[in-house]
Amino acid sequence: MGLRRLGRELAVQMLYAIDVNPSEEFPSIPQVSEGSEIPYESRDFAEELVRGVGEHRLRIDGIISGKSKNWALDRMSSVDLCILRMAIF
Numbered sequence: 001m002g003l004r005r006l007g008r009e010l011a012v013q014m015l016y017a018i019d020v021n022p023s024e025e026f027p028s029i030p031q032v033s034e035g036s037e038i039p040y041e042s043r044d045f046a047e048e049l050v051r052g053v054g055e056h057r058l059r060i061d062g063i064i065s066g067k068s069k070n071w072a073l074d075r076m077s078s079v080d081l082c083i084l085r086m087a088i089f
């Protein structure tokens with residue numbers, strides 16, 4: 001499996017966790033994946049994606065809202081929304 005694919009998988013997991021529990025503080029990706037066999041390159045890429053989505057979330061959500069027809073963000077699946085946010089970033 002490619003390094004970037006592993007990074008994207010880890011990023012989606014973290015984005016989902018943040019989305020369903022927005023009030024909780026989450027550890028960084030290196031802390032979450034510590035002890036696992038995920039290469040550092042994948043962890044760094046995942047952290048870049050999570051940080052980027054977080055920094056640009058309002059703008060990204062505006063793009064998704066503008067392009068989706070008859071679907072409000074709150075009606076979308078959390079996983080689907082996390083994947084869309086990451087893809088747009």
